Amino acid sequence: xxxxxxxxxxxxxxxxxxxxDLIDIGNFEFSSTGFMLTDMDPNRFxxxxxxxxxxxxxxxxxxxxxxFAMNLHNLAKIxxxxxxxxxxxxxxxxxxxxxxxxxxxxESPNQDKVSKFEMKVKKIDSQQFGIPRTKYQAIFRMPSxxxxxxxxxxxxxxxxxxxxxxEAVKFSARGDIxxxxxxxxxxxxxxxxxxxxxxxxxxxxxxxxxxxxxxxFTKATPLADQVTISLSSDQPAVVEYKMAEMGHIRFYLAPKxxxxxxxxxxxxEDEMETEPQAESNPPVDTKAKIELWELTSFD
Amino acid sequence: xxxxxxxxxxxxxxxxxxxxDLIDIGNFEFSSTGFMLTDMDPNRFxxxxxxxxxxxxxxxxxxxxxxFAMNLHNLAKIxxxxxxxxxxxxxxxxxxxxxxxxxxxxESPNQDKVSKFEMKVKKIDSQQFGIPRTKYQAIFRMPSxxxxxxxxxxxxxxxxxxxxxxEAVKFSARGDIxxxxxxxxxxxxxxxxxxxxxxxxxxxxxxxxxxxxxxxFTKATPLADQVTISLSSDQPAVVEYKMAEMGHIRFYLAPKxxxxxxxxxxxxEDEMETEPQAESNPPVDTKAKIELWELTSFD
Amino acid sequence: xxxxxxxxxxxxxxxxxxxxDLIDIGNFEFSSTGFMLTDMDPNRFxxxxxxxxxxxxxxxxxxxxxxFAMNLHNLAKIxxxxxxxxxxxxxxxxxxxxxxxxxxxxESPNQDKVSKFEMKVKKIDSQQFGIPRTKYQAIFRMPSxxxxxxxxxxxxxxxxxxxxxxEAVKFSARGDIxxxxxxxxxxxxxxxxxxxxxxxxxxxxxxxxxxxxxxxFTKATPLADQVTISLSSDQPAVVEYKMAEMGHIRFYLAPKxxxxxxxxxxxxEDEMETEPQAESNPPVDTKAKIELWELTSFD
Numbered sequence: 001x002x003x004x005x006x007x008x009x010x011x012x013x014x015x016x017x018x019x020x021d022l023i024d025i026g027n028f029e030f031s032s033t034g035f036m037l038t039d040m041d042p043n044r045f046x047x048x049x050x051x052x053x054x055x056x057x058x059x060x061x062x063x064x065x066x067x068f069a070m071n072l073h074n075l076a077k078i079x080x081x082x083x084x085x086x087x088x089x090x091x092x093x094x095x096x097x098x099x100x101x102x103x104x105x106x107e108s109p110n111q112d113k114v115s116k117f118e119m120k121v122k123k124i125d126s127q128q129f130g131i132p133r134t135k136y137q138a139i140f141r142m143p144s145x146x147x148x149x150x151x152x153x154x155x156x157x158x159x160x161x162x163x164x165x166x167e168a169v170k171f172s173a174r175g176d177i178x179x180x181x182x183x184x185x186x187x188x189x190x191x192x193x194x195x196x197x198x199x200x201x202x203x204x205x206x207x208x209x210x211x212x213x214x215x216x217f218t219k220a221t222p223l224a225d226q227v228t229i230s231l232s233s234d235q236p237a238v239v240e241y242k243m244a245e246m247g248h249i250r251f252y253l254a255p256k257x258x259x260x261x262x263x264x265x266x267x268x269e270d271e272m273e274t275e276p277q278a279e280s281n282p283p284v285d286t287k288a289k290i291e292l293w294e295l296t297s298f299d
Numbered sequence: 300x301x302x303x304x305x306x307x308x309x310x311x312x313x314x315x316x317x318x319x320d321l322i323d324i325g326n327f328e329f330s331s332t333g334f335m336l337t338d339m340d341p342n343r344f345x346x347x348x349x350x351x352x353x354x355x356x357x358x359x360x361x362x363x364x365x366x367f368a369m370n371l372h373n374l375a376k377i378x379x380x381x382x383x384x385x386x387x388x389x390x391x392x393x394x395x396x397x398x399x400x401x402x403x404x405x406e407s408p409n410q411d412k413v414s415k416f417e418m419k420v421k422k423i424d425s426q427q428f429g430i431p432r433t434k435y436q437a438i439f440r441m442p443s444x445x446x447x448x449x450x451x452x453x454x455x456x457x458x459x460x461x462x463x464x465x466e467a468v469k470f471s472a473r474g475d476i477x478x479x480x481x482x483x484x485x486x487x488x489x490x491x492x493x494x495x496x497x498x499x500x501x502x503x504x505x506x507x508x509x510x511x512x513x514x515x516f517t518k519a520t521p522l523a524d525q526v527t528i529s530l531s532s533d534q535p536a537v538v539e540y541k542m543a544e545m546g547h548i549r550f551y552l553a554p555k556x557x558x559x560x561x562x563x564x565x566x567x568e569d570e571m572e573t574e575p576q577a578e579s580n581p582p583v584d585t586k587a588k589i590e591l592w593e594l595t596s597f598d
Numbered sequence: 599x600x601x602x603x604x605x606x607x608x609x610x611x612x613x614x615x616x617x618x619d620l621i622d623i624g625n626f627e628f629s630s631t632g633f634m635l636t637d638m639d640p641n642r643f644x645x646x647x648x649x650x651x652x653x654x655x656x657x658x659x660x661x662x663x664x665x666f667a668m669n670l671h672n673l674a675k676i677x678x679x680x681x682x683x684x685x686x687x688x689x690x691x692x693x694x695x696x697x698x699x700x701x702x703x704x705e706s707p708n709q710d711k712v713s714k715f716e717m718k719v720k721k722i723d724s725q726q727f728g729i730p731r732t733k734y735q736a737i738f739r740m741p742s743x744x745x746x747x748x749x750x751x752x753x754x755x756x757x758x759x760x761x762x763x764x765e766a767v768k769f770s771a772r773g774d775i776x777x778x779x780x781x782x783x784x785x786x787x788x789x790x791x792x793x794x795x796x797x798x799x800x801x802x803x804x805x806x807x808x809x810x811x812x813x814x815f816t817k818a819t820p821l822a823d824q825v826t827i828s829l830s831s832d833q834p835a836v837v838e839y840k841m842a843e844m845g846h847i848r849f850y851l852a853p854k855x856x857x858x859x860x861x862x863x864x865x866x867e868d869e870m871e872t873e874p875q876a877e878s879n880p881p882v883d884t885k886a887k888i889e890l891w892e893l894t895s896f897d
Contacts, residue, residue, distance in 0.1 A: 110486070114481070178672060373775065412744075
């Protein structure tokens with residue numbers, strides 16, 4: 001039996017808004033430690049992981065692990081019915097393995113409106129995507145709104161190189177008739193701590209990513225003031241939005257391997273500041289990496 | 300000759316916004332008692348009736364009944380030109396029966412801008428839809444924004460059963476993979492009178508309606524803080540937005556007759572709270588009802 | 599070598615928003631007096647001219663005239679990356695004639711973000727559209743937002759006659775089933791000077807314009823509180839948005855020649871106030887005028 005009550009029910013609504021364009025069917029897993037929602041995007045380039053601690057709920061009772069798959073668009077429609085101050089309760093009756101429908105209840109604070117939604121679900125075995133946890137070469141943290149802005153600004157040009165040195169994080173894109181470099185320098189001299197930009201580098205790193213995915217990740221911007229991005233030349237990048245003590249949403253994205261365009265854009269090539277990929281970073285074979293994930297993604 | 304002046308000209312703009320998606324050509328009728336605009340939707344499931352008392356106008360002179368049909372989309376475009384504080388004057392010169400164009404004048408309060416629009420109209424005979432007025436089994440009144448919200452929330456699931464008992468108004472919808480019940484309890488313990496929910500029941504009633512129409516009716520939400528819905532098992536429902544002393548906009552909607560889906564959604568059927576249609580309410584033959592309307596709709 | 603720095607970088611963003619729907623490829627010309635951007639719309643009915651004084655820049659150095667063509671949609675995308683308080687620097691290295699790429703740099707005020715964009719450009723010879731400057735029969739100035747509103751309100755009816763007398767500026771349009779006249783009277787009794795409407799008439803004038811172009815011009819509304827429109831029966835109209843001491847954006851539009859629709863709309867024709875074109879204003883041959891422009895448009 002599962003009963004999980006979240007007074008701040010609108011949190012779950014924001015999470016669904018953040019991920020529903022990235023994945024169709026999510027894997028839901030309730031256990032004694034909390035609620036985990038994961039999926040790989042249909043093209044197998046990225047993995048999303050949302051986790052909410054059991055302590056993040058106002059009431060949480062789960063006497064048996066419960067795993068099921070659910071269409072996230074349908075769930076988003078249900079959660080969109082939540083008013084800002086509605087209380088959300090998620091329930092599954094009986095033996096977890098037998099449950100094939102889940103009930104979501106939204107209650108107004110003064111109890112004069114109660115909305116109950118029942119959703120059919122598909123039972124599945126527990127799934128874990130085996131993301132190897134390693135030490136990263138470079139990590140930076142910046143305002144999540146600033147990261148979203150940069151992804152939007154570069155979205156019309158080309159895939160983006162992210163390169164990190166102690167001095168700056170540089171986002172570079174080079175198209176046929178345009179090229180752009182946006183440099184963000186460390187900055188802790190700010191009015192509010194969430195406006196800071198921090199950079200920690202063991203070894204400089206430069207990797208190319210499909211900007212389309214990064215842009216989709218930035219839909220999580222309303223969930224956290226800051227975003228933390230961890231990069232290593234032989235690992236998927238981790239883009240993490242941490243929700244205070246409650247949990248987190250993490251996106252993993254495999255870097256692209258491609259012939260770097262090192263042709264000059266025009267005659268004044270030395271004007272441009274596109275960073276060439278550091279030679280110490282051998283290209284990652286995206287295809288191989290995804291297959292590695294697949295091998296490790298079922299326990 | 301007709302001359303009707305409305306200082307609060309933006310009211311008419313709101314009315315057009317409320318109804319222009321429901322009907323194409325409206326029947327306009329000016330008489331000494333006021334202005335009535337009616338139409339049946341093209342599928343003949345619903346009837347709309349907007350009425351503005353002659354006393355609701357700031358100046359009203361109509362020495363002969365005037366009936367004409369006008370394209371509401373075109374009229375909405377004209378009225379969209381009205382600034383919030385513009386004064387609207389509607390004029391038809393000469394004998395009402397001869398008029399084939401109507402002039403709408405918008406004046407800014409300080410008279411530095413005057414916009415005059417002339418519209419061709421089609422003369423018609425006076426029409427009345429013969430809606431039988433009877434005592435209803437159940438009536439409820441609730442905040443119009445709350446009713447709009449419920450219609451929106453259920454709009455993706457299925458047609459909706461509205462059932463009213465003394466304890467609650469319940470809106471239920473049951474689709475293939477989702478089911479929902481939203482219950483609104485009477486509540487007069489509110490800060491503002493327009494936030495109250497009131498229920499008056501002679502006999503409990505449960506009827507199924509095409510949610511699409513209810514959703515279209517809720518475009519009238521900006522016209523009134525509260526909506527009043529009257530139900531009887533052998534009558535079209537009445538959805539009324541009352542504009543203080545000025546007039547009202549009423550929508551009439553025939554209930555649907557359909558095999559109620561009483562199949563369980565999943566194995567935990569007793570979890571669901573979908574109300575079965577009360578057995579004392581024999582199904583209404585929608586088709587028959589509409590024909591009854593047609594017979595009585597022309598004087 | 600060119601280096602032009604504009605602390606109020608968002609100004610250029612607003613200019614691009616104002617003109618990017620009107621023209622595709624703009625002619626850019628930097629000289630010691632400032633920056634001029636011109637183009638004729640693809641249909642050759644209108645000419646746009648944006649000018650920014652060298653003194654309007656915070657730093658301006660241009661040691662040789664520089665002329666090039668650039669796709670305005672691409673430039674708008676770059677300038678959309680500018681935050682409201684970003685500083686814009688435009689640079690071209692080396693001999694102006696050899697430059698085939700231009701660099702746009704956006705810097706945040708506290709220097710913690712620097713975005714650099716390089717754009718390929720096409721070198722062209724200097725171009726000037728030979729707009730003859732003459733005395734106009736009638737000039738009026740009104741709030742730019744009011745002019746935009748009128749263009750929008752009339753946009754669904756037909757091309758528009760603008761007629762100016764000492765008493766009023768009248769905008770009239772006459773479609774098959776609708777006709778409209780909007781009259782604006784001189785008004786200097788206003789709280790703020792930018793709300794005034796002024797009219798100066800040597801000789802009354804009435805001309806017909808393609809409303810589509812006027813509507814496109816009104817995208818410049820955010821650049822200036824007032825718009826000044828100059829009319830003569832044998833000249834293109836000038837629609838000017840003046841940006842204080844910095845510069846201006848001017849649109850030139852050839853009047854249309856067409857058979858004025860003088861048929862009554864209905865039986866109550868005398869109700870309508872459509873101004874017949876003043877007989878002292880012979881129709882202008884649009885085609886001929888445009889050819890005149892073409893002959894004079896290259897130095």
